Amino acid sequence: MLKLLTLVPSPNNVKVRVALGYKGIAYEEIPQDPEDRAACLDMSGQALTPVMQDKGVSLFDSAAILRFLHANYPGPDLFPQDFEEMKKVERWEAFGRFGVKDSLGSIFMMALGRMELTTGNVLSARKELIVHMEALEATLVKRDWLVGSAMSAADITLASLLIYCVMGEHPVLKASFFGPTMTEYFLVDADVCPKTQAWVRKVAAYDSWLADS
Numbered sequence: 001m002l003k004l005l006t007l008v009p010s011p012n013n014v015k016v017r018v019a020l021g022y023k024g025i026a027y028e029e030i031p032q033d034p035e036d037r038a039a040c041l042d043m044s045g046q047a048l049t050p051v052m053q054d055k056g057v058s059l060f061d062s063a064a065i066l067r068f069l070h071a072n073y074p075g076p077d078l079f080p081q082d083f084e085e086m087k088k089v090e091r092w093e094a095f096g097r098f099g100v101k102d103s104l105g106s107i108f109m110m111a112l113g114r115m116e117l118t119t120g121n122v123l124s125a126r127k128e129l130i131v132h133m134e135a136l137e138a139t140l141v142k143r144d145w146l147v148g149s150a151m152s153a154a155d156i157t158l159a160s161l162l163i164y165c166v167m168g169e170h171p172v173l174k175a176s177f178f179g180p181t182m183t184e185y186f187l188v189d190a191d192v193c194p195k196t197q198a199w200v201r202k203v204a205a206y207d208s209w210l211a212d213s
């Protein structure tokens, strides 16, 4: 059975668990202690989660894991077959990795005490995040999913990054080692980008940890 070393409340981990849930793949989950990276290092040669082991392969990096699941398992596709549609998914993934994640990451770094925590820094990261949400909203007012007619890796990647903005009150997120301040820094009002907020909840429902919000 597929093994997943996972840091329960982390966006990149939610992303992989959503993909597993969506494709209906059974897996053994091995929650990680944020202070102890020995198992990740042992399995993948690097310390970050998520890490997956399956069919004789050990893989780190959520985007690589999604491609592995798409290529090796039946069930709903995570990536389109069409070349142009694939380029759209990859553009959304890049927007997640280099746009949304940069603003999100700076708030995480402040909450973890790795970057100077000032009101100005929090506010400017929040402002950037809301601009990113507005870009998603402009697409999601016109269509249910970012690319094609069903959920894809584009939706899974972006929605998982926004869980703290939308679902920060969820007990799993609120109780996380990032601390309750994360909710305070990230959470946006219900009337901000409502389509995007509903879409984040719809995607997150495929993760058993976040399903019952």
Ligand SMILES: N[C@@H](CCC(=O)N[C@@H](CS)C(=O)NCC(=O)O)C(=O)O
Residues within 6 Å of the ligand: 007, 010, 011, 012, 013, 047, 048, 049, 050, 060, 061, 062, 063
């Ligand atoms: N590119 C990697 C990034 C993985 C990553 O940043 N993992 C975070 C959790 S979301 C982590 O383990 N952080 C540990 C730390 O910063 O101490 C991916 O997409 O999986």
